[in-house]
Amino acid sequence: MFGIYIHVPFCAKICDYCDFRVMPANARLFEEYVGLLEREIRAFNDTHRGALSQARTLYLGGGTPSILPGACLERIFAVLTECGVRVESLDEVSMEFNPESCTEESVQMALSCGVRRFSLGLQTFSQTLLDRIGRRHTVERGFEALRLLTSLPQTKVSADLMFDLPGQSVDSFLSDVDRLSDFPLGHLSFYGLNVGERTLLGGRVSRGEEKIDESLYEPMYLGGVEILEKKGFSRYEVSNFAKPGDESLHNMNYWNRGEYIGFGPGAHSYFDGRRFCAPEMYPRWRDYVNAGSPDASLTYDDLDKDDVLTERVWLSLRQRSGLDLNALAADGISVSPEGYEPWVKKDFAMLDSGVLKLVGRGWIFMDSVVTDVLNACR
Known part of the structure; x- marks a missing residue:
């Protein structure tokens, strides 16, 4: 989309x-x-x-x-x-x-x-x-x-x-x-x-x-x-x-890492596989547009493999659809059980057909779960 x-x-x-x-x-x-x-x-x-x-x-x-x-x-x-x-x-x-x-x-x-x-x-x-x-x-x-x-x-x-x-x-x-x-x-x-x-x-x-x-x-x-x-x-x-x-x-x-384009001061975009944003301050954005909206005036955030993985884990776990460990494995990324089993045992997360999902009080500790899962990625 x-x-x-x-x-x-x-x-x-x-x-x-x-x-x-x-x-x-x-x-x-x-x-x-x-x-x-x-x-x-x-x-x-x-x-x-x-x-x-x-x-x-x-x-x-x-x-x-x-x-x-x-x-x-x-x-x-x-x-x-x-x-x-x-x-x-x-x-x-x-x-x-x-x-x-x-x-x-x-x-x-x-x-x-x-x-x-x-x-x-x-x-x-x-x-x-x-x-x-x-x-x-x-x-x-x-x-x-x-x-x-x-x-x-x-x-x-x-x-x-x-x-x-x-x-x-x-x-x-x-x-x-x-x-x-x-x-x-x-x-x-x-x-x-x-x-x-x-x-x-x-x-x-x-x-x-x-x-x-x-x-x-x-x-x-x-x-x-x-x-x-x-x-x-x-x-x-x-x-x-x-x-x-x-x-x-x-x-x-x-949240599904789909592409989008933003317009206006400071608007963020994810397009052609790159994240970037226009100048944030209104006067600088005005100068940027008056100059023809050159790419050189955009601020880019080029993602490496680790960045993409972090986004994927964090954005997936914040949704009820959860993190598909099988999809990660298909991309050559394995997640050691030590990264999520302690949370499952506490009933803060559940594993449903290979999909890790937050439950109960786990939503409160989402950032900690994300950190543990990322540290367990190989």
Whole structure:
């Protein structure tokens, strides 16, 4: 499978925990950004004729794609169509929304462009916690956005939560999961807070003004999984849960090491067997596009055999499909049982017809399992 990712770097407000390459929304830049994006897409199409027509998924992420004016969104889809992307025939067209920019107008514009899967960033239903992590929307605005999106016919809706937030209790998070999963949506994700040192929240933590209670991570995660499984959601990746047929095809392509091309500042790609990314800072990305998007300005991450094996093991074990030891053996790689048997004995993993899968508390210790398996590869 081949996918296309469009990175929209603008946000109405930078959240206190955010360490992504995003920038405060400046309406004066929207037109410039879309013009540069059009040129970047056309430059790729000129040098890789026919590649974009092979795409099966399209994902607009950020940042906050829903902050763009409708005319800008139309131009993005128009240039993709011009370059061979058959939007109406794609298997999946997704777009991220934030509650404060999820309106009837923005949703209808997205639908008219071909979006059929909406991903809504909620994070929590506690106003105190929303304020504490610097989110712009209110709890009620989040519910309004949920009601709007889940009322749409023939669309798929996903929503995101965060856990292990400063001041968040286990009961508070599990209540969020319970309330969200009562809505008629087919996909739900929750992510443990990762505090970046250079973020506003990271600064407060380092100064002792905020504290993250890491002991709550496990009961929050396992409790959330239990609630969702009782409501018909299946964990198909460590942080992602879906009802049958509602899995994210675009993200599954990432995890299965499928190829994709990214456009926009800092967008990552995996194409022709190479991983690379465009300049991350907006001014440098602008210079890159104005120079004709030369390959020499890209940052490449060329993978050797060990890198490929690490990706293969890590990306496989984070999915419910697991790591196929027989497939590794067919490629000349054997895994000594000492790398996984201790985890199987603890009921943290299971071996199913030659496929190693995480179970139970094993998902909490995923990184350690990956390390042990990699050390046992011969």
